Amino acid sequence: MSDVVSVTRDGDVAVVTIDNPPVNALSHAVRKGVFDAMAALREDSEVKAIVLACAGRTFSAGADITEFGKPPQPPALIEMINAIEAMPKPVVAALHGTVLGGGFEVALGCHHRIAAPGTRVGLPEVKLGILPGAGGTQRLPRLIGAIEALKIIVSGDPVPAEEALKFGAIDEIATGDLTQAAVALAKKVGAEGKEPARVSDRDDKLADVKADPTAFNEAAGKLTARARGLEAPHACVEAVKWSFELPIEEGLKREREAFMKLVAGDQSKAQRHLFFAERQAAKVLDMPKGTKPRAVDKVAVIGAGTMGGGISMNFANAGIPVTIVETSQEALDRGFGTIEKNYNISVSRGRMTEADVRQRMSLLTGSTDMNDVADADLIIEAVFEEMDIKKQIFSKLDEIAKPTAVLATNTSYLDVNAIANMTKRPSSVLGTHFFSPANVMKLLEIVRGAETAPDVLATVIDVGRKIKKVPVVVGVCFGFVGNRMLRARSLETERLLLEGATPQQVDKAITGFGFPMGPFAMGDLAGLDIGWRIRKQMGATADGGRADIADALCEMGRFGQKTGRGFYIYEKGARAGIPDPEVEALIVETAAKQGIERREIGDEEIVERLIYPMISEGAKILEEGVAQRPGDIDVVWVNGYGFPVWRGGPMFYADQVGLKHVRNRLAHYAEVSGNAALKPAPLLDRLADEGSTFAAYGREKERTA
Structure with missing residues (x-):
């Protein structure tokens, strides 16, 4: 039939096979091939039933999203699915692998569905800022x-075949060869000679919500409670409502209109950008071809504190044994207690069973003897952010660790090269910046040292994926990518207070922009004493400038939520703070001492002065080669710092706003404030003059790499 679709026969059953590696994406060639095959088989009197299958590792994992935004080429996916559903002969979908998005919609258009064990099905379009646009919200x-459909569609999370069977999304789980089982089912239903049962004709499962939509509306409210600012989840709810409020034809028409509107919108463009950026981020531009990672069968973590324990949990979750080393049994016991407590929280929320906890805990071994890391393939140091302590540990590890071991430091700011130079094998050393809580946060900044060997880098990238992190390779500088840009923002938060804003006004403006928390509430949550200690150790300039208000609060013993007072007051352990007149008086007094005349500051200025300096710093990071691509910076900020996913990250957002606008506003603020730090970065200035974008700069960099 075509290069990507073939038809074979097994008696009176035709087997239509899609072969479009790697994931059988539903490209134009696939759609046309299947459409034409169905037309031919409809007229073939010798064919009584049809099996639709896919070659390779998976049934179709969805639409070819590289075609989004391009002129449509018929047949559209919905036309192909409608052609399958309209067949007068039964069509059986043989599912395996990850049957997602358009692939699952194709399966819903078939008359029967049989799945191999281990198959997962789902409609993850919401994660790309869209909704299922080929009948998924209606079928x-x-x-x-x-x-049940609403849960799958709004969450975007796939469900295993066993759960899909229970719901009725599939008819059987195959035993033995999937294609043979599908052919057997096709022969059985074909021999019955009945008109195929089409999903579109059913409405028995909708009777309850038609009679009383209260339960549906309650479920929708819960599912969208955390979707603040996101358009797609709410659009998904409306689309599913159409399935029981409208005839199928009208529901499909409205679904398509809603899909096209979302595809053309900025939010979906941002989320699709991030989809591709996450996949590119771990690809190292100068990695020699054929570089293979080292085997990692056993891990050691130095430190059982908050970070060490969280890091260890990631490996236990992935089935990799971990030895955790502490300086005392008491510290070790405390760390293990915290790990078990965290696992038990997951049990209480239904995310894990007690058997799962026992299995994971069995992979964790505690020790107070550093020599017990000698057989580890990967050793991660996760002690306090103190250079001298880290240097001592790496000097010791150099003596103990086996020659092939990868040595990693979990640091947020410190010079990885200085740490690596404490060993005789700097090529085996790099940074692994996990984010707190390390067992939850997806981001992993992999800090490449000056001498880090390619296979060492490849090893940690591979391990990062295995423990379900989003790895991003970055270079060495103070704060790397994320914290270096955060430093630029932090500098302006203090200045905004002195010039006239209040903590609650700043936080409100930033949450209005889309961050889950404002900078002052976040500082209180993390602990103001952390930055205070770093500033005292390294000096104000090392932390990006003075923090007079924050330092004064710390001198008063106000460290944030843990002390009940920080920028806000936290009554009786409350998570939400309330404004404190004492803090506002401190701000006014400090401004007066520094000769600053306070004024009214609007939300737009707050957002620009906090976001645009980050963008400018990101431009410096790009030009210095600390980040490989603008998309890498976006991935760091979305996955590690709460930058709103629907804005695509700071560099993508800058391109959307326009680099000339960002440059001009920064120049304006630099002039009126006299603050030279706000002057636009040279790369930002140049790209703005050229009318270019960070995306274009990144593409050129990739092309010439």
Whole structure:
């Protein structure tokens, strides 16, 4: 039939096979091939039933999203699915692997679905800022009920075949060869000679919500509670409502219109950008071809504190044994207690069973003897952010660790090269900047030292993926990518207070922009004493400038939530703070001492003065080669610092706003404040003059690498 779609026969059953590696994306060639095959088989009197299967590791994992935004080439996916559903002969979908998005919508258009064990099905379009646009929001509710369908569609999370069977999304789980089982089912239903049962014709599973939509509305409210600012989850809810409020034809029409609107919108463009950026971030531009990672069968973590324990949990979750080393049994016991407590929280929330906890805890071994890390393939130091302590540890590890071991330091700011130079094998050393809580946060900044060997870098990238992190390779500088840019923002937060803003006004403006928390509430949550100690150790300039208000609060013993007072007051352990007149008086007094005349500051200025300096710092990071691509910076900020996903990250956002606008506003603020630090970075200035973008700069960099 075509290069990507073939038809074979097994008696009176035709097997239509899609072969479009690596994930059988539903490209134009696939759609046309299947459409034409169905047309031909409809007229073939010798064919009584059809099996639709895919070669390779998975049934189709969805639409070819590289075609989004391009002129459509018929047949559209919905046309292909409608052609399958309209077949007068039964069509059986043989599912395996990850059957997602358009792939699952194709399966819903078939008359029967059989799956191999281990198959997962789902509609993850919401994670790309869109909704299922080929019938998924209309067919799935008819098959399994509106509320269960809503959960799958709004979460975007895939479900295992066993759960899909329970809901009725699939008819059977195959035993033995999948294609043979699908052919057997096709022969059985074909021999019955009945008109195929089409999902579109069903409405029995919608009777309850048609009679009373209260339960549906409650479920929708819970599912969208954390979707502040996001358009797609709410659009998904409306689309699923159409499945029981409208005839199928009208529901499909409205679904397509909503899909096209979202695809053309800025939010989906941002989320699709991040989808590709995450996949590019771990690709090292100058990695020699054929570089293979070292085997990592055993890990050691130095330190059982908050970070060490969280890091260890990641490996236990992935089935990798971990030896955790502490200086005392008491510290070790405390660390293990925290780990078990965290696991038990997951049990209480239904995310894990007690058997899962026992299995993970069995992979964790505690020790107070550093020599017990000698057989580890990867050793991660996760002690306090103190250079002298880290240097001592690496000097000791150099004596103990086996020659092939990868040595990593979990540091947020410190010079990885200086740490590596404490060993006779700096090529085996790099940084692994995990984010707190390390067992939850997805980001892993992999800090490449000046002498880090390619296979060492490849090893930690590979391990990062195995423990379900989003790895981003960065270079050595103070704060790397994320914290270096955060430093630029932190400098302006203090200045905004002195010039006239209040902590609550700044936080409100930033949460309005889309961050989950404002900088002052976040500082209180993390502990103001952390930055205070760093500033005292390294000097104000090392932390990006003075922090007079924050330092004064710390001198008063106000460290944030843990002390009940920081920038805000926290009554009786409350998580949400309330404004404190004492803090506002401190701000006014400090401004007066520094000769600053306070004024009214609007939300727009607050957002620009906090976001635009980060963008300018990101431009410096790009030009220095600390980050490989602008998309890498976006991935860091979305996954590690709460930058709103629907804005695509700071560099993508800058391109959307326009680099000339960002440059001009920074120049304006630098002039009126006399603050030279706000002057636009040279790369930002140049790209603005050229009318270019960070994305174009990144593409050129990739091309010439």
